[in-house]
Amino acid sequence: MNTIKALLLTGLLAGAAASTGAFAAPLKTDPAASRVSAVFKQMNVPVEAPFRTFSAQIDYDAAKPAAAKASIDITTASFDIGDAMYNKEVAKKDWFNSAQFPKASFVSSAITPAGAGKLNVSGKLTLKGKSANVTFPLTVKAEGGKQIFEGQLPIKRLAYNIGEGEWKDTSMVADEVIIKFRITAAP
Amino acid sequence: MRRYTLPAIVLHWLIAIAIIGTFTLGLVMTDIAGITPTKLRYYNWHKWAGVTVLLLAALRLLWRLANHPPQYADQMPAWQRGAAHGLHWLLYVLMFAVPLSGYLYSLAAGFPIVYFGLLELPVLMGPDPALKVTLLAVHYWLNMLLAALVGLHVLAAFKHLLVDRDGVMQRMLPISTRKENP
Numbered sequence: 001m002n003t004i005k006a007l008l009l010t011g012l013l014a015g016a017a018a019s020t021g022a023f024a025a026p027l028k029t030d031p032a033a034s035r036v037s038a039v040f041k042q043m044n045v046p047v048e049a050p051f052r053t054f055s056a057q058i059d060y061d062a063a064k065p066a067a068a069k070a071s072i073d074i075t076t077a078s079f080d081i082g083d084a085m086y087n088k089e090v091a092k093k094d095w096f097n098s099a100q101f102p103k104a105s106f107v108s109s110a111i112t113p114a115g116a117g118k119l120n121v122s123g124k125l126t127l128k129g130k131s132a133n134v135t136f137p138l139t140v141k142a143e144g145g146k147q148i149f150e151g152q153l154p155i156k157r158l159a160y161n162i163g164e165g166e167w168k169d170t171s172m173v174a175d176e177v178i179i180k181f182r183i184t185a186a187p
Numbered sequence: 188m189r190r191y192t193l194p195a196i197v198l199h200w201l202i203a204i205a206i207i208g209t210f211t212l213g214l215v216m217t218d219i220a221g222i223t224p225t226k227l228r229y230y231n232w233h234k235w236a237g238v239t240v241l242l243l244a245a246l247r248l249l250w251r252l253a254n255h256p257p258q259y260a261d262q263m264p265a266w267q268r269g270a271a272h273g274l275h276w277l278l279y280v281l282m283f284a285v286p287l288s289g290y291l292y293s294l295a296a297g298f299p300i301v302y303f304g305l306l307e308l309p310v311l312m313g314p315d316p317a318l319k320v321t322l323l324a325v326h327y328w329l330n331m332l333l334a335a336l337v338g339l340h341v342l343a344a345f346k347h348l349l350v351d352r353d354g355v356m357q358r359m360l361p362i363s364t365r366k367e368n369p
Contacts, residue, residue, distance in 0.1 A: 043231045044304040047297055082297045082314055089222040172224045 027147060027185035029056045034183045036074060040157070041174040048180070053078035056183045060140070060147060065119055068111040070149075072181075074104045076128075094164040101128045109133075117141055125153075127160040146186045153179045188354040189257035190363060198247040199359055202240060202282065206337070209236040210330060234293060234300050237286040238308065244282035251279075260353035274340060281333045288329055292322035 037050040053075035060068040076096035081087055091098040108123035114137065122135040138151040157163055157177045158170070167173060191199070216229035259268055290308075293300055297314035301307045312318075347355035357363075 042227055044301045045231070045298055046307075047299075049297070082316060082319070085222055166224050169224060172227060 027058045027060055027187055029058060029183055029185040030146070031055075033146075034181075034185075036072070036179070036181045036183075038079070039178040039180060041176075042172060044174075047081065049079055049081040051075065051078050052080050056185070058147075058149065058183065058185050060149075060185070062140075062142070062147075065113045065140075066111065068119070069108055070111065070121065070123075071107040072105065072183075076102060076104050094167050095162055097128055104128070106134075121151075125155070127155075128162060130160045132159065146184050149181070149183045149185070151181060153181075155179060188260065188358060190358045191257060192250075192254055194250050195247070195254065195256070196359060196361060198243060198250065200361060202243050202247060205236060205240045205243060206282075206333070209233060209240060210334065212236065213330065231304070234289065235303055237289050238300065238302055240282065241286040241290075244279070244286075247282075248279060257358050260347075260351070260355050262351075262353060263355070271343065274336060274343070277336055278333075278340065281329060281336065285326070285329045285333055288322060288326040292319065292326050295319035295322050 031054075034054075034056065035050055036054050037048050039046055039048045041047070051074045054072060056070070056072040058068070058070045060070070075098075077087075077091045077098035079087065079090050079096065081090065090096055093099075096104075104125075104127045106123055106125050108121055110122045112120045112122075114120045117139055119138045119140060120135060121138050122133065124131050125134045134153060134155070136151055136153040138149055140147055140149050142148075155177055156175045157173070158168065158175050162177070163173055190196070212229055212233045216226055216233055219226040219229070259271070263271075290300060291311070294310060294312050295315045295318045299307055299310045344356045344359075347353055348357075
């Protein structure tokens with residue numbers, strides 16, 4: 001009896017595993033080899049600064065790209081311009097308001113293949129409590145058993161109230177900010 | 188006594204004004220607490236002004252290499268000539284070293300310099316937190332040295348004008364006075 005039960009259970013588990021495979025496989029992201037940053041321009045000077053803390057969840061199977069899903073959570077207070085004074089400023093109410101909105105997030109709603117190694121990603125970007133639907137291209141390539149997802153998404157900071165009060169002045173800090181990312185993940 | 192050539196005089200005074208202005212702005216901007224739009228604006232102006240000093244210094248060095256400066260007063264003792272020559276040489280070095288250290292400091296901090304907000308100057312290196320700390324100290328102390336040497340330079344000029352009355356200072360004054368044209 002016990003043997004039959006065990007066999008049945010094994011069969012069920014195998015079936016379950018096979019069916020998850022039919023969707024997509026969650027990948028393990030490698031934070032050390034991943035990077036999320038933002039490029040902004042102050043008085044026309046381009047400055048790129050990374051977010052030190054974020055977590056990305058990617059379900060991706062190269063055989064079934066349309067079934068892929070991706071989401072990312074970014075700790076806004078981890079934006080590192082390389083100077084304590086700057087970092088303190090951007091966590092303030094006028095900028096990220098990290099006390100009230102500690103996380104920024106993106107959740108994909110649709111991922112469509114767009115040629116070899118290319119995907120178009122649509123989803124919801126939430127920044128400082130404001131959400132908007134965005135679409136951006138993404139490249140994916142396999143490297144040493146790992147998948148590398150890379151892309152960039154230009155946004156308008158004022159649409160998310162990033163930089164209020166005297167910082168609304170776009171001649172000081174430009175409205176357009178480019179979010180850049182490179183996520184390394186392995187099955 | 189012969190005067191400096193007009194381009195040498197013009198460059199001397201332009202650079203004097205630019206250095207004093209840039210130095211003062213540097214003190215004012217670093218004194219502003221936190222990060223404000225005014226502070227960022229001043230930082231950018233300071234960088235543009237510094238690059239301008241560098242350009243003027245390059246022109247001036249070229250002019251100096253092609254044109255001999257007028258002679259010192261005959262009665263000047265050898266040690267004074269040596270001291271004056273050494274001080275001028277150091278001032279030339281600092282006219283380059285001070286803006287260059289600021290330029291590199293800005294790059295190490297991850298901020299390229301866009302001259303007048305229009306022309307992106309060469310990004311010779313990427314952000315470097317360790318080097319940034321060193322370069323800030325280098326920039327600061329080179330400035331303090333420059334301030335001290337400019338002070339000495341001005342004192343020496345006034346000594347020539349008021350004590351020695353030998354016409355040495357008049358060689359560089361923007362307006363020709365009767366005294367140095369005997």
